Amino acid sequence: MTDLAVELPGMKLKNPVMPASGCFGFGREYSAFYDLNKLGAVIMKAATGNARFGNATPRVAETASGMLNAIGLQNPGVQQIIAEEVPFLAAYDVPIMANVAGSTIAEYEKVAEAFNHAPSVNALELNISCPNVKEGGIQFGADPDMAANVTERVKAVSNLPVYVKLSPNTADIVTMAKAVERAGADGLSMMNTLTGMQIQLSRRKPLLANETGGLSGPAIKPVAVRMIYAVKPHVSIPIIGMGGIRTAEDVLEFLLAGASAVAVGTANFTNPYACPEIIEQLPRVFDHYGFASAAEAIGRGHDE
Amino acid sequence: MTDLAVELPGMKLKNPVMPASGCFGFGREYSAFYDLNKLGAVIMKAATGNARFGNATPRVAETASGMLNAIGLQNPGVQQIIAEEVPFLAAYDVPIMANVAGSTIAEYEKVAEAFNHAPSVNALELNISCPNVKEGGIQFGADPDMAANVTERVKAVSNLPVYVKLSPNTADIVTMAKAVERAGADGLSMMNTLTGMQIQLSRRKPLLANETGGLSGPAIKPVAVRMIYAVKPHVSIPIIGMGGIRTAEDVLEFLLAGASAVAVGTANFTNPYACPEIIEQLPRVFDHYGFASAAEAIGRGHDE
Amino acid sequence: MKKRAEMAVETVQEVASDTIEMKLYHPYIAATARPGQFLYVLAEGHTLRRPISIASIDREQSTVTILFKIIGSGTKHLADMEAGMTLDVVGPSGNGFATSETSVQTALLIGGGIGVPPLYGLAEELQQKGMKVKAILGFQSKAHVFYKEQFERIGQTFIVTDDGTIGHHGLVTDVLDEAGEFDHYYSCGPIPMLQAVQNKLKGHSGFVSLEERMGCGTGACLACVIRTETESGYKKICTDGPVFAADEVIL
Amino acid sequence: MKKRAEMAVETVQEVASDTIEMKLYHPYIAATARPGQFLYVLAEGHTLRRPISIASIDREQSTVTILFKIIGSGTKHLADMEAGMTLDVVGPSGNGFATSETSVQTALLIGGGIGVPPLYGLAEELQQKGMKVKAILGFQSKAHVFYKEQFERIGQTFIVTDDGTIGHHGLVTDVLDEAGEFDHYYSCGPIPMLQAVQNKLKGHSGFVSLEERMGCGTGACLACVIRTETESGYKKICTDGPVFAADEVIL
């Protein structure tokens, strides 16, 4: 039997597959489809300091092999997430990652600090790259110094391993990755969505109320693989890979590129059973390509 | 009848559709499928100072709703292009754009200068963004100062209108666009390919011999539309839009975003008749969405 | 509870201009579906599923019928399906119309275009419960009209068209007075129509069925929110809806 | 001259493990195709077309036959097609084998796996021209063998398999000596096989048919170049090839 387990700072995963932030809520809805214990981990939807309503609708659009979203970080606020949502997920035997967002560094600190008091949360994913938050967000993800700064400040207040989620909307992903590693990041999440737009011909206007949205799904997979492959040799912290993963073969592709685990976002929408079905196929795929374990595939695309 | 004509610096186009550079060679091959006089214009394959063989094969890969290419600017060199290829295209009643590439600013100057002596060439497209040229290329497209510098130097030696082709692999497309406009660009081409990678599982290695390649096709259309929409209000020079165009509806979407004309690349591979079929559908589409002419649709996605 | 199901396509028929009626077989879905719920349908090659209302339910034959208009590439793909193929759906999705709790005597159904189908299943159910049903159905033109006879068999039916090629020439709200008394109304159609109905029938008890672009279709992504007067300030159309009390949502 | 054509699918058949034989009707393609040319085939939902060799031509019936192995999603999609559907192709593409200019008495055909199909059309044509044909055909295993009888009807045929489940156990080059004298050879298969053949038959006059990933398939994009000894230093497999004189290309 193929050994699917992988170990990451703060998390021991049965298998390297977890749902991506914002695509799985806090797990309740998908728990109606399958047993969440099958998952490697769960990444929760973004938490901000207070409740946020998010953007006006429409918030999503479909694109060729992908979609745009501009949800705008709608969430009930970190306190309610800790009180209402974390306990639901804590009942499962699955590591929990909290996705931390904010418009100011102080808000990131506040949210991160709050999760110190949620013992079931195993790690933080620092969302410095949400392209749909107009006040802040975007700048942190676009500038290495600001990214390093928010990383450092969050590390200073948090007891948990901190994974920094990078934006692909940059000319130089390697510099970004090195900057946040130096600032103390325990891991990287790569990647968030590419900024895109769709114009609705009948209205002669951008379809999304927010005008721009984040492009996700299979369309962006080659960009994610390229960025992970580029970053891997330059960092020694692990990478959680994401961007267009739909099949077990895709998971192996990300591991070969350098990811230690992966997150699945958009594919949950096309198929609510995407995660467990991918996990079920993993042993066959690892076996077919000659790997006895998930761990031994990590980064092997860099071998001479 | 819908008036499809659009006018650009150096070029009067019967219609706003031209094949994109590198996807149409120098027109000979597609002239076997249809009469090139149907096209709005033709953008030739990149020209460099001397003949280039390009990258090792495989040079292309397929992705979800897209493809990767790493041709590596293979071409017979500017002199042979002027002697052998331009005369073939000059026999058609279609404006000709020459795509200018190089590894050094001196090479760009040399190529641009050479086209002064090819009276049938109407405009230059400055390829500062080819992601597959390791020695140079990439830097010009990633840095506003370098982009401005090469634009200025080429403008100084060229008699022709110069369109600068921007790279989407940047955090700030508006700054890039403004920089090259200030440096004297007569127009913009937006956009080149996003850098991507595919890993071949059976070989555990990047599939392309060049490892990375440029992602094109419908997958990247939302990124192109977003960038054109973002740039349009900040420049007063026209934009040739491209990136994933496959249908006449796509053409209208790019015009609404702010393009004055468009180029079609990858779609020629899926369907060798892509350009004439799109052109044939344009009157129906403009009419359906209430436009009496192509010109009046330009930038209308920005109306209040 | 909703499930992913492979439904067998039994019939596919164009019942009006660009409007397809499709009968689908699946014992679980047919047994559990309620009027006003929808199927979240996969159109091959598409990233997002398409929400399509259940237009009627035949529990004996284990079938449900959907009706949809060809709008873009997803519905075009669905229209090209043939009997014998299978359709991948997640359903029955959403809450549906709450007919059991109501002590309605007369119900007024107000549907616009592709908002008409869910009202048909509701009409059937209300009739079975012994209630009186009246319907106002709005369409673009005569060529777009469907299910006129079916509704007429159930109760008094007013047809309204944008161009007057059949029935009243104008808007569904124009004939509200003509339709007379009723206890509850149920409305489904484009937002501007629902707003007009909500306005004109302020004070009346009523239900509206809403549309919004969806991501997950299952309550997790918050793509499909609508502002409400409730404490959280919003509801999700895909799971809390698509049917809401008319005074609950802010259109 | 190649054209885009909608070919009618007449038959689809699995002739060996994961290997599909498809007969396609089109008067123009069937009238103009030559052995060694290929069809550039659209698999719906895919950006790039797939190059598939013409395995044989029936000019009377206006059909051509292709044979392909299911490799990935494109060939999987093609394998799912059924009689009565149409296939969008650009063809006949490429140069094909130059059989008219040769004064061959005995031809040795050396094919590996999915390189076998184009050689069958060639074998038929050479036979018609009164030449003697011998063939060495390599396959993975017995389950992958196809067209054995067809080749045997034309001439002496050696089957070679990787696992020895049928014929010679080993490589096609192992039986070259056994195959005896010939004037020209024609070879098609994976690059390592072609290199081995080129090496072993150095000095012999021969032709190789090459494979490379293609973009345009029509000579415009330079995706499919191969280094040559010619002045320009390269040739395009999609238009100058896929067939080249063995001493012309640098494998």
Ligand SMILES: Cc1cc2nc3c(=O)[nH]c(=O)nc-3n(C[C@H](O)[C@H](O)[C@H](O)COP(=O)(O)OP(=O)(O)OC[C@H]3O[C@@H](n4cnc5c(N)ncnc54)[C@H](O)[C@@H]3O)c2cc1C
């Ligand atoms: C709860 C609900 C029930 C519905 N019931 C029906 C029905 O019974 N019959 C019917 O014909 N239509 C119904 N619709 C509308 C139907 O979902 C859209 O017409 C359909 O999704 C269009 O898909 P497309 O691929 O043809 O169009 P495209 O415009 O190509 O679709 C692009 C994207 O936009 C979404 N989209 C486009 N229009 C709508 C819309 N009006 N509402 C929600 N999403 C949209 C699509 O789902 C897809 O994600 C319903 C919508 C909702 C929300």
Ligand SMILES: Cc1cc2nc3c(=O)[nH]c(=O)nc-3n(C[C@H](O)[C@H](O)[C@H](O)COP(=O)(O)OP(=O)(O)OC[C@H]3O[C@@H](n4cnc5c(N)ncnc54)[C@H](O)[C@@H]3O)c2cc1C
């Ligand atoms: C001139 C020529 C003639 C051919 N004739 C035949 C034939 O008669 N029968 C047959 O079974 N196969 C033939 N092939 C190989 C065939 O083209 C590939 O097996 C097929 O393209 C794989 O597509 P896929 O979608 O199944 O695989 P995928 O791996 O999913 O394809 C992904 C991409 O890679 C390309 N690709 C993958 N393998 C090859 C390959 N070996 N050569 C070229 N492109 C490839 C595909 O075209 C596609 O663009 C020929 C190739 C060439 C170049």
Ligand SMILES: Cc1cc2nc3c(=O)[nH]c(=O)nc-3n(C[C@H](O)[C@H](O)[C@H](O)COP(=O)(O)O)c2cc1C
């Ligand atoms: C509807 C939607 C909502 C998302 N919300 C968040 C979020 O709240 N926080 C975050 O870090 N990423 C968010 N993302 C990004 C995903 O977590 C993921 O990085 C991205 O979608 C790429 O993966 P995919 O192609 O598998 O979807 C969201 C994506 C989608 C589609």
Ligand SMILES: Cc1cc2nc3c(=O)[nH]c(=O)nc-3n(C[C@H](O)[C@H](O)[C@H](O)COP(=O)(O)O)c2cc1C
């Ligand atoms: C095979 C191939 C070769 C290309 N060669 C060039 C080139 O030589 N010069 C250039 O400026 N762009 C080149 N491009 C980029 C295209 O001109 C175009 O900008 C890009 O492909 C996006 O458009 P599309 O999605 O319609 O293909 C090439 C693209 C492809 C696919």
Ligand code: FES
């Ligand atoms: S569509 Fe995701 S919450 Fe409704």
Ligand code: FES
């Ligand atoms: S595939 Fe484009 S030149 Fe051969």
